[in-house]
Amino acid sequence: MINPIKKIFALLEYDFSKAGKFAKLGPLFDATKTFFFLPSSRNKLGPFIRDHLDLKRYMSFVIISLLPVLFFGIYNTGYQSGLARGETLDFWTSFLSGAWVVMPIIIVSYGVGFFWEILFAAIRRHPISEGFLVTGLLFPLTLPPTIPLWQVAMGISFGVVIGKEIFGGTGRNILNPALTARAFVFFSYPVTMSGNVWVAGADAVDGITSATALAVNAEGGSSLFSTLSNQGFSLSNLFFGFVPGSIGETSALCCLIGAVFLMVTRIGNFRIILGGIAGLVITAILFYFLPGTRGTWADAGPLYHLCAGGFLFGISFMATDPVSAPGTDPGRWIFGFLIGFLTVILRVANPAFAEGVMLAILFMNVFAPLLDHLVMKHRISKRIPNV
Amino acid sequence: MNHMEKISLSKGFTLKLSGMPDNSVIRLPRPATVGVSALDIPHIRAKLLVKEKDRVNTGTPLFCDKRDTSIQYVSPGTGTVKKILFGRRRRLLEVVITLEGMDDFVQFDPVSSKDLSQIPSQKLADQLKQGGLWQALRQLPARDTADSAAAPPLIIVCLNGNDIFSPHPGLVLQDKIRQFEFGLSVLKRFSDRVVVAARKNSLALLAPAKHLITLQVPDIFPAWDPGTILYHIKKEAKENAAWYIGAEWLVRMAQFLETGRYPIDTMVTVTRGNDKKPHMITRQGSPVHLLAGNYPPGSLITTGQLNGRIKDPDAHLGFFENTLNIIPDAPGDEMFGFIRPGLNKPTVSKAFLSSLVDRKVLMDCTMHGEERACINCSYCEKICPVDLMPSFIMKALVSDDIEEALELGLLDCCRCGLCSFTCPSKIELARILSLGMDAHHKDTQG
Numbered sequence: 017m018i019n020p021i022k023k024i025f026a027l028l029e030y031d032f033s034k035a036g037k038f039a040k041l042g043p044l045f046d047a048t049k050t051f052f053f054l055p056s057s058r059n060k061l062g063p064f065i066r067d068h069l070d071l072k073r074y075m076s077f078v079i080i081s082l083l084p085v086l087f088f089g090i091y092n093t094g095y096q097s098g099l100a101r102g103e104t105l106d107f108w109t110s111f112l113s114g115a116w117v118v119m120p121i122i123i124v125s126y127g128v129g130f131f132w133e134i135l136f137a138a139i140r141r142h143p144i145s146e147g148f149l150v151t152g153l154l155f156p157l158t159l160p161p162t163i164p165l166w167q168v169a170m171g172i173s174f175g176v177v178i179g180k181e182i183f184g185g186t187g188r189n190i191l192n193p194a195l196t197a198r199a200f201v202f203f204s205y206p207v208t209m210s211g212n213v214w215v216a217g218a219d220a221v222d223g224i225t226s227a228t229a230l231a232v233n234a235e236g237g238s239s240l241f242s243t244l245s246n247q248g249f250s251l252s253n254l255f256f257g258f259v260p261g262s263i264g265e266t267s268a269l270c271c272l273i274g275a276v277f278l279m280v281t282r283i284g285n286f287r288i289i290l291g292g293i294a295g296l297v298i299t300a301i302l303f304y305f306l307p308g309t310r311g312t313w314a315d316a317g318p319l320y321h322l323c324a325g326g327f328l329f330g331i332s333f334m335a336t337d338p339v340s341a342p343g344t345d346p347g348r349w350i351f352g353f354l355i356g357f358l359t360v361i362l363r364v365a366n367p368a369f370a371e372g373v374m375l376a377i378l379f380m381n382v383f384a385p386l387l388d389h390l391v392m393k394h395r396i397s398k399r400i401p402n403v
Numbered sequence: 404m405n406h407m408e409k410i411s412l413s414k415g416f417t418l419k420l421s422g423m424p425d426n427s428v429i430r431l432p433r434p435a436t437v438g439v440s441a442l443d444i445p446h447i448r449a450k451l452l453v454k455e456k457d458r459v460n461t462g463t464p465l466f467c468d469k470r471d472t473s474i475q476y477v478s479p480g481t482g483t484v485k486k487i488l489f490g491r492r493r494r495l496l497e498v499v500i501t502l503e504g505m506d507d508f509v510q511f512d513p514v515s516s517k518d519l520s521q522i523p524s525q526k527l528a529d530q531l532k533q534g535g536l537w538q539a540l541r542q543l544p545a546r547d548t549a550d551s552a553a554a555p556p557l558i559i560v561c562l563n564g565n566d567i568f569s570p571h572p573g574l575v576l577q578d579k580i581r582q583f584e585f586g587l588s589v590l591k592r593f594s595d596r597v598v599v600a601a602r603k604n605s606l607a608l609l610a611p612a613k614h615l616i617t618l619q620v621p622d623i624f625p626a627w628d629p630g631t632i633l634y635h636i637k638k639e640a641k642e643n644a645a646w647y648i649g650a651e652w653l654v655r656m657a658q659f660l661e662t663g664r665y666p667i668d669t670m671v672t673v674t675r676g677n678d679k680k681p682h683m684i685t686r687q688g689s690p691v692h693l694l695a696g697n698y699p700p701g702s703l704i705t706t707g708q709l710n711g712r713i714k715d716p717d718a719h720l721g722f723f724e725n726t727l728n729i730i731p732d733a734p735g736d737e738m739f740g741f742i743r744p745g746l747n748k749p750t751v752s753k754a755f756l757s758s759l760v761d762r763k764v765l766m767d768c769t770m771h772g773e774e775r776a777c778i779n780c781s782y783c784e785k786i787c788p789v790d791l792m793p794s795f796i797m798k799a800l801v802s803d804d805i806e807e808a809l810e811l812g813l814l815d816c817c818r819c820g821l822c823s824f825t826c827p828s829k830i831e832l833a834r835i836l837s838l839g840m841d842a843h844h845k846d847t848q849g
Contacts, residue, residue, distance in 0.1 A: 146775070345781070
């Protein structure tokens with residue numbers, strides 16, 4: 017029996033072919049068809065057997081790794097908005113009210129992003145790359161739930177077009193497109209990206225403060241930990257994620273689950289993740305022993321630095337983007353380590369930015385080719401020349 | 404007693420393929436036609452020496468290499484030239500000969516092991532060139548036919564063939580140890596240093612030849628490839644120009660010198676899925692369909708699953724081709740294939756459940772995906788047996804920067820094909836690197 021979906025594709029095939037009336041939309045047809053039916057043409061060139069791993073599976077695994085933070089993010093958005101109104105919502109109410117806020121953001125991100133992807137694919141006559149599936153989901157997860165949807169559209173447009181397509185598309189971009197999109201929104205619309213924007217539905221209630229943990233500083237000589245704790249940012253809340261923040265970043269636990277999945281399946285490079293955590297922990301410990309920092313984030317120590325803010329989200333899902341990270345193993349360790357290092361430096365030493373991980377990763381993206389270059393020069397010097 | 408050294412390999416092909424041939428040996432009946440292929444002779448610019456309907460003896464030159472006309476390629480049988488097949492741009496593909504009942508041999512002066520030390524090496528080379536066996540000696544890194552005017556820094560004798568299931572050297576050398584030793588002493592006339600390398604799991608059956616083996620390589624493809632061996636044993640740049648030869652051809656070289664007649668027999672394996680076919684002795688240049696037998700439609704026949712060529716069933720086996728792999732087609736499009744758990748989808752990655760199970764796997768002859776841009780994932784680097792970074796070399800070659808590619812070690816590439824095998828973006832890395840090496844070789848030939 018022929019699969020009915022296969023039948024539909026067979027019927028439509030001609031219209032989307034080069035001679036058909038929708039020839040321009042050929043890439044869209046291909047992308048949809050290959051989503052349902054994995055293409056596998058016979059090998060014409062050696063080797064004549066090929067591994068089963070392809071880019072579709074590669075990118076789907078990143079999506080799978082994002083599911084815990086996605087679902088928790090949806091739940092927490094609803095939960096926090098309930099808290100802001102003074103109610104404690106049950107699981108399903110939280111989840112549904114969260115979905116009501118988060119889903120439109122994701123839909124706009126995917127919809128507008130796909131528009132650009134299809135446009136470029138149609139003009140350049142190349143297939144739609146699976147990489148966008150990841151970008152389109154990563155970007156919304158870095159946004160506050162209160163973001164206006166038109167800004168989501170602006171951000172993803174900038175990320176896809178300026179961050180990726182003008183360099184030639186997937187595989188040729190220098191910066192991570194999702195972070196480029198977030199940086200665009202962050203610097204263009206600072207009012208909607210910082211301050212009291214982290215709780216959906218909070219506007220309706222007066223007198224709610226809803227900054228993120230990283231914006232908290234202790235005053236009057238009290239310790240940072242007790243101040244954080246008083247405002248609901250206990251270490252366990254930060255670890256499990258029951259705090260206000262960007263949609264996907266609040267739960268350190270869910271980020272770690274995703275990170276472990278990526279490392280075990282070797283889709284995300286463990287060197288970047290472990291190097292990053294090492295960089296953050298070591299730098300945080302150094303600042304901890306610096307005198308005269310009591311009450312500030314310099315005094316926070318490694319655990320708070322790990323669990324607060326978007327570091328684990330960034331290092332697990334953004335920094336591991338293979339295209340914008342270095343392509344050599346030593347380069348990956350250094351890249352990860354310096355992201356951790358710069359994140360703490362930015363959080364502690366730069367009063368303009370409460371959060372540092374986005375800029376740390378983008379900054380290191382720029383340096384990734386240089387790291388590769390240095391590693392390659394070193395490796396070439398170790399080889400017996402053969403020219 | 405000879406001291407056997409070892410090399411180790413941290414990278415390479417770790418899957419266990421099914422289809423390993425059986426260690427029994429059968430002799431196939433005499434074929435009706437034999438062919439001499441020009442396609443498996445590297446870099447050749449063939450010049451025909453016969454025309455259709457000519458009568459040829461066993462050992463009559465059929466064509467030579469325009470670059471060095473003294474290197475000849477001879478008929479492995481007696482009969483008439485049935486047809487001469489050309490490809491595009493009149494490139495010679497094959498000379499096909501209809502066999503007669505008996506062999507008439509072109510006779511050369513025999514060389515005994517006592518004579519060997521008396522003959523100048525240049526004269527020895529000339530005799531081998533005329534006899535059609537000099538081509539068995541090849542020179543790294545381009546793998547071109549060895550240049551007899553050059554003194555090679557070392558000669559590597561590869562007991563195992565190009566494919567994982569190439570004929571077992573223990574069977575190839577069965578009852579031929581004496582000829583093999585004679586062959587080694589021929590090689591000693593060209594270089595002081597001869598390295599004889601064998602796979603670890605071949606050693607048991609190779610016991611009678613154990614005293615001749617100097618290097619043991621691990622059982623990871625392509626550890627027994629001459630390029631891989633050289634990369635792991637070389638200490639200085641001048642060793643890059645090493646020569647190499649396969650065990651079967653060394654024996655045939657010795658047989659030719661001893662008898663003065665062209666040796667016609669070759670040992671072939673045919674591998675397929677879960678079959679366990681015996682090793683087959685047949686005439687060099689036998690028709691592919693005779694060896695392959697019946698196979699499911701849509702299968703590919705290759706002369707090496709990872710580093711061979713596609714073989715047309717109507718074609719004949721080439722001089723260097725001693726394995727045929729029948730690789731089945733894929734079962735068909737699979738709905739939502741990219742997200743299935745994949746217990747029966749072999750992979751060297753960790754992205755399918757199959758990576759948790761240690762068992763023999765059956766591969767099909769399809770791509771399992773579509774070509775995409777390189778995403779810098781380093782899977783190619785993780786598998787390359789000679790520590791190259793194929794994706795970086797590919798980028799250098801695509802942007803026409805041959806200097807950078809050479810600096811990155813392009814010429815150490817052993818053309819094993821593993822980078823293309825593993826690439827999730829399905830980029831033809833092995834092909835691109837191979838073309839780059841060939842273009843560079845053509846340039847340096849002047």
